[in-house]
Amino acid sequence: MKAFIKTYGCQMNKYDSEIIAGILKENGFKLTEKTNDADIILVNTCSVREHAEKRMLGYLTVISNLKKENPDLIIGVVGCAALRLNKKILKKIPGVNFVLGPDKYKLLPGLLTDLSCFDETCYTVNNKEKYEDIIPVRNNGISEWVAIMRGCNNFCSYCVVPYVRGRERSRSVKSIITEIKELVAQGIKEVTLLGQNVNSYNDGSFDFPDLLRRVSEIDGLKRIRFATSHPKDLSTKLLEVIKERKNICNHIHLPVQSGSGKILKKMNRKYTPEEYISLVEKAKSMIEGISITTDIITGFPGETEEDHQATMELIRKLEFDSSFVFRYSPREGTKAFHYKDDVPENVKIRRLEEINSLQQSISEKINKKLIGKTCEVLIEGTSRRSKKEMKGKLDSGKGVVIKENDKKVKAGDIIKVRIFDANSKTLFGKINGRKNVDI
Ligand code: SF4
Structure with a gap:
């Protein structure tokens, strides 16, 4: 069975989606990037902000319609909002098969094989789970x-x-x-x-x-x-x-x-x-x-x-x-x-x-105080705006656009960049040292 995972909310939720993907993979499920190719859609929700919760409910309404063409499609709502809204979600969006709280992801393989296992214990906090034994499925960036x-x-x-x-x-x-x-x-x-x-x-x-x-x-x-x-x-x-x-x-x-x-x-x-x-x-x-x-x-x-x-x-x-x-x-x-x-x-x-x-x-x-200075930049890759530019980050986390693309520099390198311009969000620079900075 193939699963599609949609993630809302903070970095912790994104990490949880990687944990969920790890649990599924370990138990023989496959992952897909497309909803219309999926047998299972899992919506990993966030309840910290009202806005994320509203968007999530809107999305659930839309994907529930996929059940008209694919009645066997399983829709599960996982994460913070699942724990908080549990019965409300099930009542409001009948297409949802189950809800699962953030401490219960290990129940997924059993639940996906037999939906009748779903009960109230799926959305309680257990205060113990750390998922130490799970290998998250990641995107292989730097x-x-x-x-x-x-x-x-x-x-x-x-x-x-x-x-x-x-x-x-x-x-x-x-x-x-x-x-x-x-x-x-x-x-x-x-x-x-x-x-x-x-x-x-x-x-x-x-x-x-x-x-x-x-x-x-x-x-x-x-x-x-x-x-x-x-x-x-x-x-x-x-x-x-x-x-x-x-x-x-x-x-x-x-x-x-x-x-x-x-x-x-x-x-x-x-x-x-x-x-x-x-x-x-x-x-x-x-x-x-x-x-x-x-x-x-x-x-x-x-x-x-x-x-x-x-x-x-x-x-x-x-x-x-x-x-x-x-x-x-x-x-x-x-x-x-x-x-x-x-x-x-x-x-x-x-x-x-x-x-x-x-x-x-x-x-x-x-x-702007950084203009004229040479800084160490961790290269993240080619800039989204132009293939002629690279993007990276300073130690401080500030984003830098490098106004050239040197084929010898690859993602993950730390190079020296001379900053020549800046606004409130981004710094702009030119390469000032092609060799990796030795740290
Ligand atoms: S209660 Fe919420 S805002 Fe306060 S420290 Fe914990 S996670 Fe952060």
């Missing part, structure tokens, strides 16, 4: 994501993750190192260690800085990133490891969410704006040129103009390299769902635009 832990214990008041993905549990250092060594042997040059709260990784013997150091000692691994960090768990020990090991990228994605102490408290983020500011200042003073990026939620319940201005002020002070700004939307099942969503939509949009515009000017200013 960069890969490796989940080091699952779940989250933080219970930020706006977030469904702890409810749909359960409590934190970490994979063993040994299984992570084995997986990354195999990836490097296959030609992978960069890995991103992935978890909802990577800094609180702990397998019982090793914490996150220990793991990071071990990973950085793997021969042939040129770059290591990690996401996502919670400010309360970002330790000095971690900053020291980043500073010391050259192949750990000088970049931390550190969601602040708001610059207002009152809102942070309501969000249950467990730090104050002052603590966040001193943490970023410490990182910047310890690691020269470190890039800090962030996430911000605008229009959280009770956010006044003063709170919004506090966020603007924090952005001005810390000058993030970039920010991802989201408009607050209530998620059922969270604590904040019971707060009055009292910031009008037009105000949320205006605040979001103000933050984006401020961030754009800061990003442009930071990026």
